[in-house]
Amino acid sequence: MIEIKQLTKLYKTKHQQVQAVDDISLNINKGEIFGVVGYSGAGKSTFIRLINRLEEPTSGTIKINDKDITTMAQSKLRKERQKFGMIFQHFNLLWSRTIYDNIAFPLEIAGVPKNKRKEKVLELINLVGLSGREKAYPSQLSGGQKQRVGIARALANDPDVLLCDEATSALDPETTDDILDLLVSINKKLGLTIILITHEMHVIQKICHRVAVMEKGKVVETGNVLEVFVKPQSKTTKRFVQQLNPLEQQQEAIQSFINSRDDSEVIKLHFIGNSTRRALISEISKKYDVDINILQGSISPTQEGAYGTLFFEINGQKDVIHDAIKYIQASGVEVEVLKHVE
Template identity: 50%
Template sequence: MIEIEQLTKTYKTKYGTVTGVDNVSLTVGEGEIFGIVGYSGAGKSSLIRCINLLERPTSGVIRIGGTDLTKLGSGQLRKSRLKIGMIFQHFYLISQKTVYDNVAFALRAAGTPAKKIRPRVEELLEMVGLADKRDVFPGQLSGGQKQRVGIARALANDPTVLLCDEATSALDPNTTLSILRLLKEINRKLNITIVLITHEMNVVKEICDRMAIMQGGRVIEEGAVYDVFASPQTELTREFISSVVSFDVPEQVLASVRGTLVRVLFKGDVAGEGVIADMLQRHAVKGNFLHGAIEYIQERPLGIFIMELTGERGAVTDALEYLQSRRAAVEVMNHGR
């Protein structure tokens, strides 16, 4: 659906040339929700604005549905952009127009016949849960309601792609969750491909299928959300994940450990099984749980536990081998003293 090949975007400043996006290649499948994560300045906003050519790339290729947007003339590009909806952090609603007219504006701008505008707007407002707000002005709406108007407006011309530029950053946690669930519902109902950028891993964890981590204009890690959470490959990814799933053990607790300190990770269904209890029954070791939890990512359990094992060295080794035989990933953090 979306193919980005060796995309680079540079900017001329009074201090010289700055690279916002540095040779990025990504593929987003049809109907997928793809998250792009990074701190401010990572290049994610530049990247998403290049996807619909709000900013023209310095070099590289952007294909949507097989069409290279960078090769289109202005007329063809305007037509292609009708199939790329976009929602923003700050809503950008027209304060002097009602909710109805804000959504209708996108249809009128696209040349939609007048007789088709009203039923389409009413359909969209019903979809985003604002049918009772059609004659209200933006100033009378909450932040979440304003974003729902923005989503309805972005969907007005029946796009195949929806780009979300920090769409929930200005919202409180509960409202964020409701907007994410709405986006997921729209994705499943319309099979619309969604690309969202964010600096919040909770957003990605909640609705994304796959994700990429950006730093310094480059993609430094990419994969299925579950796999990235289960086995982060870079320090930055681990830092982002720790903001959602924290398994840090206080230093004073670690200082008191005399046995073998291990981190045990269970993926999928095995996370819900009593593997550790079985291990303790089968082997002459004792276990002291220091930290742990089971998280659900894409409705799949991911169990991470930190524990101290005490016993004879051979018994501890056998216990760890048993855990590995039960499809657990085991990391020895330090051996017994």
């Protein structure tokens, strides 16, 4: 649906030039929730504003449904922009207007008749869970309610794509989860493509199908969220994954729990999808003459399924331990041996 090729944005000042977006090429599928994550200054917000040409690219192409919007004349672009909804970190609501009037505003600009406008606004108010608050003003709302208004307003013109620029950064964790649940619900009900910019890996983990990791204007890694979480490749991605899975940071600390026996190995397992439900440790204990000491473990959900990490020590005869490891590997679980039998 969205095809981005060699997209670049260069800002020039009198004394220097800044490469905000550097040669990005991505494909984003229709109906998916695509996350872009990076630390401050990575170029995320510039990238998302290039997609609907709120920022003009220095070079590269952006095609939406095979239409090249980078070469589109302003008169045609104005109409094309109606296919994009956008929500912001700080809501950008009109403070002198009620909830109803905020949501109606883009419909007024589009020239939608008053009776159809009313029908659409009430439908959207119900969709985002604000029924009964139509006459309230933004100053009377919580942060989460303000963002719900922002989402409803962004959906007013029935866009094909919803762009979310740090949409949950100003919210507390519980409210963030509520808004993310709402976005998932909208994605499923409307078949809407969502592109979500964030610096919070929790957001990516909770709702995205695929993710691109940005650093210094470049995409350093991209892929299915589950794959990226289990096998991060770049240093930046590994840092983000460690935020959510402290076990990855504590691998060295685990060594202090390991006994000094020569007939033991320490194993790290990665469980993905249905394998997280399997009683694998119990199976090994029954099948092989070994003792197992579980050191640490965790399971985390994503839109594509759960993934888990487990550290354990296995004691026994060398050949029996190796047979047990082969059994684990044959089950489809990824195995990393941290301490070998001498």
